Structures are given as structure tokens and as C-alpha cells.
Amino acid sequence: MATTIRNPIEWVSDQFRLAGLAVESAGRAIGETQEDVRTPLLTIRRITITDLGEVLARGLDDFRNFRTDVLFLCVIYPVLGLVLARLAFGYGMVPLLFPLASGFALLGPFAGLGLYEMSRRRELGVHSAWPDAFGVVGSPAFGKIAVLGLLLVAIFLLWLAVAQAIYFATFGLKPPASLMGFVGEVLTTGAGWALIVVGVGVGFLFAVLVLAIGTVSFPLLIDRDVTLGRAVWTSVNAFAANPVPMALWGLIVASGLVLGSIPLLLGLIVVMPVLGHATWHLYRKLIAG
Numbered sequence: 001m002a003t004t005i006r007n008p009i010e011w012v013s014d015q016f017r018l019a020g021l022a023v024e025s026a027g028r029a030i031g032e033t034q035e036d037v038r039t040p041l042l043t044i045r046r047i048t049i050t051d052l053g054e055v056l057a058r059g060l061d062d063f064r065n066f067r068t069d070v071l072f073l074c075v076i077y078p079v080l081g082l083v084l085a086r087l088a089f090g091y092g093m094v095p096l097l098f099p100l101a102s103g104f105a106l107l108g109p110f111a112g113l114g115l116y117e118m119s120r121r122r123e124l125g126v127h128s129a130w131p132d133a134f135g136v137v138g139s140p141a142f143g144k145i146a147v148l149g150l151l152l153v154a155i156f157l158l159w160l161a162v163a164q165a166i167y168f169a170t171f172g173l174k175p176p177a178s179l180m181g182f183v184g185e186v187l188t189t190g191a192g193w194a195l196i197v198v199g200v201g202v203g204f205l206f207a208v209l210v211l212a213i214g215t216v217s218f219p220l221l222i223d224r225d226v227t228l229g230r231a232v233w234t235s236v237n238a239f240a241a242n243p244v245p246m247a248l249w250g251l252i253v254a255s256g257l258v259l260g261s262i263p264l265l266l267g268l269i270v271v272m273p274v275l276g277h278a279t280w281h282l283y284r285k286l287i288a289g
Contacts (some may be wrong), residue, residue, distance in 0.1 A: 040289070043286070044237055045286055049244070051285050054281075054284060056278050058277070058278065059279075061275055062277035063273050065122065092181050095167040096164060100164075104268070107153070108210075108272075109210065109215060110149040112279055113145065114136065115280070115281075118277070119281065120219075120223060123284075125158055141224070143222045145218065145221050146230070152214060166199050170194050171195065207250060208250070211250045213235055215238070217235040220234060220283065223283070237288045257271060
């Protein structure tokens with residue numbers, strides 16, 4: 001059976017199309033609860049930079065408590081990262097390796113679901129092991145969680161498409177001859193520095209969007225019986241009420257993921273569970289009650 005190799009233009013077009021469908025689906029789900037915008041939100045606390053140190057310490061303590069379980073659970077992260085990298089090579093799209101790696105930050109709030117559940121159970125004094133991380137699947141809120149996760153996947157796909165478009169705008173349609181050749185061009189040419197500046201700037205905007213809508217909403221849906229619209233708006237308002245600590249939290253997450261990606265993404269086996277558990281405690285700091 002004959003096979004066809006898709007060119008980069010077709011790939012970018014596919015990502016925009018898939019992202020559009022996912023955003024439309026998630027938008028409908030959130031749109032059904034627009035009346036939530038006109039009703040009082042949950043009480044949001046103001047936190048300080050010192051609080052971030054506390055939530056990281058609690059996240060590390062949870063990691064120590066669940067060490068064997070979360071190491072088993074989180075081995076999937078480097079494996080998934082390497083699979084994504086292989087797909088990039090398979091498409092002949094070496095320029096997407098960095099956007100793929102940085103995309104972990106965009107999917108992080110969704111990827112941490114099991115870790116939030118384990119921290120929640122420990123906080124309640126309930127014994128927990130790695131199979132309990134999948135208890136969220138049986139939660140009444142799982143449908144809402146899945147829709148919100150679909151929205152993050154759409155943002156991730158859109159980021160990949162935009163990153164590829166930025167590469168086309170700076171280097172043209174011709175793919176790089178090799179990985180090392182591409183790295184050399186990026187670091188030593190004007191087009192390469194333009195790619196870095198524009199790519200980092202646009203990537204920052206995507207990261208802020210996900211930080212605003214996802215940091216609080218996923219733990220909130222696991223913890224309380226709220227609508228999807230209420231969860232998203234609460235997360236956005238928590239971000240708006242604490243711009244400096246939340247911006248610093250985003251920087252901590254991004255830095256941790258970069259360090260965890262060295263070498264061969266293996267550090268994510270430790271970084272992801274610590275950040276995931278810490279995110280639960282950040283939610284508890286931000287939302288009263």
C-alpha cells in the first residue's frame with residue numbers, strides 16, 4: 001500500500017484545524033455556564049512570594065511520601081516526550097523540537113490530575129497509592145475535566161502551528177539539513193535570533209493563558225462540585241488577584257521543566273510530581289474554604 005509524506009504546510013494546516021475544533025467544543029461547554037460570570041465567585045486569597053516557597057516545600061514532602069508510587073506514575077512523561085521528539089523527526093520538522101519540549105508547560109495542569117488527587121487524599125488523611133491517582137476518572141467532574149483538558153490540548157496544537165509558522169517566516173520553507181546545522185543557524189544568524197525573540201515572546205503569551213485558566217481550575221474541579229465555567233473564571237480571577245506571585249510561579253514551573261528535560265527528559269520523573277503536588281497546595285492557598 002502506497003504511503004504519502006505530508007509536507008510542513010499541510011501539517012501546520014492540520015494543527016490549526018484540530019485546534020479550532022477543540023476550542024469550539026470546549027467553548028460550547030464553558031458557554032453553557034455563562035451565568036456563572038454574573039454570580040459571586042469563590043473567595044480568593046492574596047498570597048505572597050513566601051507562600052510559593054511553602055507550597056513547593058509541601059509538594060516536595062508529598063513527593064517523598066509517595067516516592068515509589070509517583071516515580072512509577074511519572075515515568076510516562078519522559079517516554080511521552082521522547083515519542084513526541086521522534087514524531088518531529090519523522091515529519092522532518094527539527095524546528096519543532098523546542099516547541100514540543102516547552103509544550104509540557106502548556107499540558108502540565110492537565111497532566112498533573114493524578115498528583116492533585118493523591119495530595120488531596122493525603123490531606124484528608126486517607127491512605128493513597130499510585131492506583132488512586134486514576135480515581136479522578138470515576139469522579140462526577142471527569143466530563144468537565146476532560147473538556148478543559150481538550151482545551152489545553154488545542155492550545156498546545158495551536159502553539160506548535162504558530163511556532164512552525166514563525167520558523168517559515170524567518171527561515172523559509174526549506175527544512176534544516178540536520179539538527180546541529182539548525183542549532184548553528186539559530187545561534188549565529190540574524191534570522192535565528194529573530195526566531196528566538198519572536199518565538200519566546202509568543203510562547204510566553206501561550207504560557208500566561210494556560211497559567212491563568214488552568215492552575216486553579218483543575219484542582220478546583222477535583223475538590224468541589226462546581227461548573228466548568230465557574231472553575232475557569234475562578235482560576236482567571238485568582239491569577240488577576242495575584243499577578244506577581246503567579247508570574248513567579250509560572251517562571252518556577254518553566255525553569256523546572258527546562259532542568260527536568262536534561263538529560264533526555266529523565267529529570268521530569270522528579271520535577272513533574274513535585275510541581276504537580278505543589279500545584280495542589282497552591283490551589284489550597286489561593287481558594288478559601
